[in-house]
Amino acid sequence: MSELTIGQVARETGLRTSALRYYEEIGLLPAARRVNGRRRYEPVVLRMLEVMQFAQRAGFTLNEIRTLFHGFGTETPMNERWQALAEAKLRELDELIERAHCMRRAIEVGLGCGCVRLEDCVIGVPCDSED
Amino acid sequence: MSELTIGQVARETGLRTSALRYYEEIGLLPAARRVNGRRRYEPVVLRMLEVMQFAQRAGFTLNEIRTLFHGFGTETPMNERWQALAEAKLRELDELIERAHCMRRAIEVGLGCGCVRLEDCVIGVPCDSED
DNA sequence: CCTTGACTTCAAGTCAACTTGAAGTTGTAG
DNA sequence: CTACAACTTCAAGTTGACTTGAAGTCAAGG
CATH class of the missing domain: 1.20.5 (Single alpha-helices involved in coiled-coils or other helix-helix interfaces)
Known part of the structure; x- marks a missing residue:
């Protein structure tokens, strides 16, 4: 069970699934691999989301976080x-x-x-x- | 010239007139006295607005600021x-x-x-x- | 086969804190 | 008198970060 569903990621990170979809939509998260149309996440996104949430709590906007991660x-x-x-x-x-x-x-x-x-x-x- | 027009208050505080009207609308500023329908402010609001802007920069929402001032x-x-x-x-x-x-x-x-x-x-x- | 739960997309709604626009009024300068 | 800036109200639009709802898909269990 190395790949995670959106629900699992949501539970682990405390984010809502809607937030995760939104993050993908705005390009904050890379588009997840699909299996039968459903998202599958590699465990590394948990760490990314951890850092992102941390950055957000420290006052970064999602836009800045995206730049931070891309750059x-x-x-x-x-x-x-x-x-x-x-x-x-x-x-x-x-x-x-x-x-x-x-x-x-x-x-x-x-x-x-x-x-x-x-x-x-x-x-x-x-x-x-x-x- | 002890009372100020909305434009003067705006210039002094750096806020837009629209913001001042909005503040009044949400009850953050007390409804200003009207002269021919125009707002007239007592100079004390300059200090209030100063404090409010300060509080806002420190992370208070307008709602909290209102409570803070009312309470x-x-x-x-x-x-x-x-x-x-x-x-x-x-x-x-x-x-x-x-x-x-x-x-x-x-x-x-x-x-x-x-x-x-x-x-x-x-x-x-x-x-x-x-x- | 049918239900259930977790998922999908897409459009629209929400909240804070304002701003913008339209249409009208007032006071002063020329 | 006319122009003009500064004001008025009211409604609608904006941005960021999501959430909610509708309508549909898919896999597993009974």
């Missing part, structure tokens, strides 16, 4: 488009992390202070400039 | 719903920050290694368990 390891071990995207995303992630920290601090201040208006709390936290 | 400072200085939402969001933010850090590390590894397949890179980075 990675084709021809040269590390091509330029992948590198550019990765570096851009790195900067985005840094911004995201900073904003998240900032909002976190703001909420904590809000939880701990007696402000009547949220604006007063948040504005009082120094963040937009630097840490 | 804050009404009746008791710090009511329970606000507190619950804030604490839940705090946990979400922590998760987000961790995932972002993790993806960041994964990308860096990807940039620095010679892997042919992205999966190999990302999977090699210890993250899903703990840091």
Whole structure:
């Protein structure tokens, strides 16, 4: 039982079958081999989907993930488009992390202070400039 | 000139007028006073919008932001719903920050290694368990 | 043979957060 | 007075990431 049905992949990954079909439709997953019209997946897609879900939770769009996967390891071990995207995303992630920290601090201040208006709390936290 | 037109608010905040009308429609902004049918805003909305944009960039949905603003400072200085939402969001933010850090590390590894397949890179980075 | 469950395709629906377009109103500048 | 920009409402369109529904196919069990 080396090949998996769409249902098995769905169960293993926690995705819905509709999502898997959708991924194939938009070219995120390579078109699966068909047996009597039904999809058969090689186990490696489980890992791909794992990474994809991970990337998605980290804020990548499906479009970016597709580029990430297509650009990675084709021809040269590390091509330029992948590198550019990765570096851009790195900067985005840094911004995201900073904003998240900032909002976190703001909420904590809000939880701990007696402000009547949220604006007063948040504005009082120094963040937009630097840490 | 203490009250602002929708155009002025838009210019000051960087939002489109359509967005401001939309915010009013969904109850995120209180319905502005009308003069001959046109909206007039008190300057305080600039701060509100500032905070709202900030919260949005930090990952809050408009729905959450509305709750955050409505629940804050009404009746008791710090009511329970606000507190619950804030604490839940705090946990979400922590998760987000961790995932972002993790993806960041994964990308860096990807940039620095010679892997042919992205999966190999990302999977090699210890993250899903703990840091 | 018939049912059942897992699958297929294709079209349309959903949600958030807006934007766009049409058609009309208001206030000011020339 | 006329033009024009800035506003109004209301309906419909957009994007991303899917989901839902209809109608049909296929293999296995009773």
